[in-house]
Amino acid sequence: MYVIRKSNLKSDKLKITVALIGASGYTGLELLKLLIVHPKFEITYVGNSEGGIKVEELHPSLKSVFSCDVLKSDAKEIAKVAQLAFLALPHKTSMSFAKELLKLGVKVVDLSADYRLKLDTYEKYYCPHEDKKNIPNSVYGLPEFYREQIKDTSLVANPGCYPTATLLGILPFCEFIDEKYPIFIDAKSGVSGAGKKCSSKTHFVSIDENIFAYNPLMHRHEPEIKEKMKIYSGKNFDINFVPHLLPIIRGEMIDSYMLLKEDGLKPLKILREFYKNEPNIRIYDHPVDMKSPSGTNFCDIFAKVVGKKLYINSTIDNILRGSSSQAVANANIMCGFEENLGIPIIAYVP
Amino acid sequence: MYVIRKSNLKSDKLKITVALIGASGYTGLELLKLLIVHPKFEITYVGNSEGGIKVEELHPSLKSVFSCDVLKSDAKEIAKVAQLAFLALPHKTSMSFAKELLKLGVKVVDLSADYRLKLDTYEKYYCPHEDKKNIPNSVYGLPEFYREQIKDTSLVANPGCYPTATLLGILPFCEFIDEKYPIFIDAKSGVSGAGKKCSSKTHFVSIDENIFAYNPLMHRHEPEIKEKMKIYSGKNFDINFVPHLLPIIRGEMIDSYMLLKEDGLKPLKILREFYKNEPNIRIYDHPVDMKSPSGTNFCDIFAKVVGKKLYINSTIDNILRGSSSQAVANANIMCGFEENLGIPIIAYVP
C-alpha cells in the first residue's frame, strides 16, 4: 500500500490501525477522506466485496492523494493488521463480519442497521439476526447521548442518517411532548442517501428539478426513532415518518411536528441549555438550511412553538454526521481520543 | 401591436379581448404563453408598472413568437380595448386596478391576494382594504369547488399556489378529519414561487444544493387555507403551515398530516369518488412527484391512512395550476368556454 502525501499531514506518534470494509460506496469514500488525514488512525486495510481494484479507480477524486489495493474482504486478514474496523456494508452482510471480527479482538464501528435495534424490532423490520449474542453489547453511537458507554464498548452501532437528525432535534423535548398524539416527521434527503447504485430513481433526468416521497409511513428508520425515544424517555411515542428525495447531492433536513402537554414552552432556550457543552450541535433562532453543515459533523437545529404545537427543524450532512464522520467520532471515543479529532469543521459552502 | 404566427394558430371566430396587467413576472409570462395560443382570447393590452418596453425584451424566449408594446398600465385605456383583464400584480396594487376596471365593465381575474379573503382576515394579514364593496362579489377561483359561481361573476379571486395544492388535497376529507387536533402542512416550492426579483435567497449559489424553510407557522397562506376550509365544511381547523424553498425552478409539493375521527378510512377511494368527473385532478396509488404536472393545469394527489393518521401528498405546477393556468381556466368559465380551452395537458417531462 502506498500513501501519497500522508506523511506530511500526520504526526509520527503511535497510531491505531484501522480497516475499512465496504469501500465502494459514498459512505466508504467519506470514511476514506476522513481517515486519510486523521492524525491517529492509520489505514491498513481497505476491502470491498470483490477486491482486485485500486482505491483511486473506485474513487477517481483520490488520484494523487491516496492509493492502495482494495482487497476482497476477509475477516481473518483484517484481524492481522487492524485494531478497529469500520463496516460500511449492507445490513445482514455486516453482522457476519462484525461477529467474526469481534471474536478476533477487533473493535467494530458498524455503519449498517444490524446492531441498532433490539432483536425483536430488528427481526420484524429486517431479517433474522445471525449474531444475537453481540446485540446487547453494542452501543448506539449517538455521542451526545451515549458518550460514556461508547468509551467502553467494542461494538458501536452507528445510527441511521434520518434517526441522527431526528433524534438530536427531538430528544431534548421528550418530557414535554404529549405522547397521546402522533409525531409527524417530514424528512428530505439528498440523492447520495439513495446510494451509488444506478436506478431509474437516481438517473439525473428523473430526480433533477423534481422531488418525491418514498415509503411514506413505512420507512425502516421509523422503528429506530421510536425505539431510541422509548429507551431515552421511557415513553411510547407514535412516530410517523415520510422521507423525500431531493435534487441535491448531500444533506438531509428533518421537519418534525408534534403537540406539547402545555403552552408556553421556549424551545430555543431548552435546546441551548440541553446542548450547552456540545461542540457539534448548533442552535439557530431562524430555520436552518441544508448546506451550512455540509462537509462537517454538525447538526444544526431550530425549533418554534405556537400554542401547544412544536415544530423542530434540523439538518445534517447525511453521509458525514449521518454516517461517516459520526463513525469516526465514535471510533475516536472508543480509542480514547478527542471526539472531534481529525473531523473537519469547515463547511462545503459555497 | 404585432403578433407573429398567431393567425396560424387561431380560428377567426369571435374572440374575447383580454388585457394582461403585470406582464413582467413569471406569472405574467405564463399568462402570455397561454393567451398567445388560446383559440378564444385575443390579447389587446399588455401592461406593467413602467411601460416603454417590448414584451420580448421582458421575456426573451418570446422572440419571434409574440411581440407587442408593454404599456404603463391605465385602467381607462384597458377598458377601451379589453372585455376581461388578468391582474398579475402585487396585493394592494391589484385592488386599485380591479376596482376601477369593474366599474368600467371589465371582467377581472385577480391573481393577487386582494379578494381571496374575508375583509377582517385580509386586513389582519395584509393591509387596509381599499375596495371593500367588491369583496362580497368576488368568487374564489378554485373551479372544482366554485365552478357554478365563477360562471356568473365578474370578479374571480385566483387562489394562492399553496392553498390550491393544499385545498384540493384536503377538502375531500373535511368531514372525516378530527378538528380537535392540528393539521400540519409541510410545503415545498420551486424558486419561481419567490418571484423574479433578485435577492440573496434566490441567488443560484444560495439555493442550489440547498433547501430551507421560511416563515414557519406564520405564512400568509395559512389563513387562506383555514378560511376556505371553514367556508366549505363549517368547521374551524387548526392549520399549521411551514413552506420550504427548493433548488427547482417550477413546481410545488404539499405534504399534509392530520388525525381522523375514525380508523379504517380508504383515502384513495374517497378521492377517486370525490373527483370522478374532474379532468384536472389525477389520483395516484403511490406518492406523487413534482415534475409530472409541470407545464399543465393538473393537480396530482396521493393519500395514505395508518390507523387514524391521514397523510396527503399533492403536487401542482406552482405558476400554472398555482396561478396562471388556473386564472385562464377561470376566465374560460366566466366567458362560457370549456374550462380547459387552450390549456396544455402535456407535461414538461423530461
Next chain:
Amino acid sequence: MYVIRKSNLKSDKLKITVALIGASGYTGLELLKLLIVHPKFEITYVGNSEGGIKVEELHPSLKSVFSCDVLKSDAKEIAKVAQLAFLALPHKTSMSFAKELLKLGVKVVDLSADYRLKLDTYEKYYCPHEDKKNIPNSVYGLPEFYREQIKDTSLVANPGCYPTATLLGILPFCEFIDEKYPIFIDAKSGVSGAGKKCSSKTHFVSIDENIFAYNPLMHRHEPEIKEKMKIYSGKNFDINFVPHLLPIIRGEMIDSYMLLKEDGLKPLKILREFYKNEPNIRIYDHPVDMKSPSGTNFCDIFAKVVGKKLYINSTIDNILRGSSSQAVANANIMCGFEENLGIPIIAYVP
C-alpha cells in the same frame, strides 16, 4: 387503444395514421407528446422491443392524458394500421424495420443514424449496413436545406442532434470559411442526450455540479457534420468535435471556432439574409442561451467575427429540434402539411 381528451383537441378531418416504434426513450416520449395533440396525425400503433405494457406506465406523466397498449414491434402489423412510421430505435435495429416498412408501403422517418450517411462513411463509423438499397433514396431531414426533397421521399433520415445545431449555424458560412484550417466544435449537451439507460455517468451524484467531455475528437457526429458540409459546399472541411455532458436535462449548445478567408465579414447580416424566410431559426445579436428554445423547434444562432476568426454559437432543444420535433416537421412536409403543424412555439421558460 383509448385516448383521453384527444377528441377535444383535434378536428375530425381526415388524418394520416402513424406508428411510433421505440416508445420507451426520451425521444419516444417527445414524439408521443407531439403526436397526441397533432391535428393531422392519428397514432394507431405504439411499439417497443418488449411490448406488454401501457404507454402511461412507460411515461407516467401521460397519466390521464393518453393511454394505449405498447406492443412488441412488428412491421407487418404496423403496415396494416399506419401510413407513416417514426423509428426511434438504436442504429442497426432501425434499418431492419425501415427496410421492411418501406417494402410494405409505409413512409418512414428514421431518427437513428442508419440512413444519414453515405454507405462507406456509415460502415466505417457504425457497422455493416443491411439495407444498402434504400440509402440513396433517403433524404437528410434538415428542412431548411432539403425541404423540396423531403416532400417527395418515403424515407427521411432525421439528423443527429449535434449535427442539427452545428450545421444550421455553420452551413451559411461555408463559402467564407478557409478550409485549409481546422474547424473546432465545442459542444454541450443536457443529460437526456445520453439516454434513459441508467449508468454511472448519468447517476445524479455523478453529473450534478459537474461537467465532462466525452469521446473528444472521435465522436460519431463528426463524420456526419463533415459529410453534410461537403455535400452542401463541395469542400472538405476538417471537423474536430468535442462534446460535453452538462448537469441540465434538455438542451444543447454548439460553439464553433474557425478561420475565414478574408477579414471584415458581417456574420449576423449573413445569417439574417440566409434565414430570412425561415420561421424556425432565430438570429441574435448577443450570445444565445440553452433554455430559450427549450420545448420548441427553434434553432437560436449568434455569431461574431474578430479579424478572420469566426465564432458561431447555436442552441436547440436536443430532444425536439435535435430529434422529435424535427422528425414531426419532416413528417408534416412528407404528408403535404404545413411544416410547423402541431409543433409548439412556446418555450419551457421559466
Next chain:
Amino acid sequence: MYVIRKSNLKSDKLKITVALIGASGYTGLELLKLLIVHPKFEITYVGNSEGGIKVEELHPSLKSVFSCDVLKSDAKEIAKVAQLAFLALPHKTSMSFAKELLKLGVKVVDLSADYRLKLDTYEKYYCPHEDKKNIPNSVYGLPEFYREQIKDTSLVANPGCYPTATLLGILPFCEFIDEKYPIFIDAKSGVSGAGKKCSSKTHFVSIDENIFAYNPLMHRHEPEIKEKMKIYSGKNFDINFVPHLLPIIRGEMIDSYMLLKEDGLKPLKILREFYKNEPNIRIYDHPVDMKSPSGTNFCDIFAKVVGKKLYINSTIDNILRGSSSQAVANANIMCGFEENLGIPIIAYVP
C-alpha cells in the same frame, strides 16, 4: 476577536499574522476557511468596505467555527497587527490598499487584476493605474512557473481563475504550438465566478437548467493569458477566449484548441514530464471532470493530439486554485513555508 476551536487545531509555534481585506465575497470566505485552520497563519484583521458586522453574519456557515468583528478596512490599522495581507478586492480598490500596505512594510497577496499585467496592457483593458511604481516589483503568482521569484517578493499578483487553468494546460506546449494560427479557448465557469452580487444573470431561475456565453472574444482574461504566454515563450500567440456560465456552484473547465507545428506529438508524455515534480498538477489519460478538483488546489489536465491539432482540457476549483488556495500557496512560499501547508487535498466529492 474570539476564535472558537482554533487552539485545538494549531500548534503553538510562532505564526505569521495575516489580514484579510475583502471578507464579504466567495473568495473572502474561501480565504477564511483556509486561514482558520492554517497551522502557521494567525488571522488578526478581517475587513470589508463597511465594517460593523460579525464575520459569521457575513458567512453563516462559520457559526460556532470562527467569530470576529469585520472592520472597515484601514491600511494603517492593518499594518499595526498584520505582517501579510490578502486583498480580495475589486480591481482599482485593490491597488490603493496595496500601495499603502507595501509602504508600511506589509507583504501583499493581491487577488485582483491590479498587478497582473504590464502597465500598458492594464490601462488598455481596465483603468488608469495609481501605483505604477509597484508593478515591476510584483510577481505573477503561478507557483509552477514563478516559485523562485515568489519567495523573494513582497507583492504577489494572484492569477485570474481562467488564466490559471488555461496557462497550466497550455504553457507546457508553447514551443510546439504554431503561432501563425489562432488558439481558441472555450471556458466554462460555475456561478460563484460571477460573484455574490445578485443580478438577473445569477438568479436561480435564470441560470438553472441553462448555459450561456458572455463577453465572447472580448473577456479581460484574454490579454492576461496572451501576455503570460509571451513572457514565458517569447512568442505572440493569438488568444481567442469565450467564457460560459454553467448551472454549477464552483469549478471551472477550460477547453483549448490549437494547431501544432508538427504531427505526432505525445501530449500526455509532455505533460507528465513537464509536471513530474509538481504536487498540485494531475495528468489524466481521459477527459477531466469539473468536480474532482473541487475543494482542493489541484489543476487536473488531459490533452489529445490528432494530426497537428492539439486539444487541452483542464479543470480547477475556480475559487480555490483559481483564487484563494493559490493565494495561500503564494503566501506560504513568501513566508518560507511548505507551499501546500494548510491547503486541503481532499475533494468535495460526492
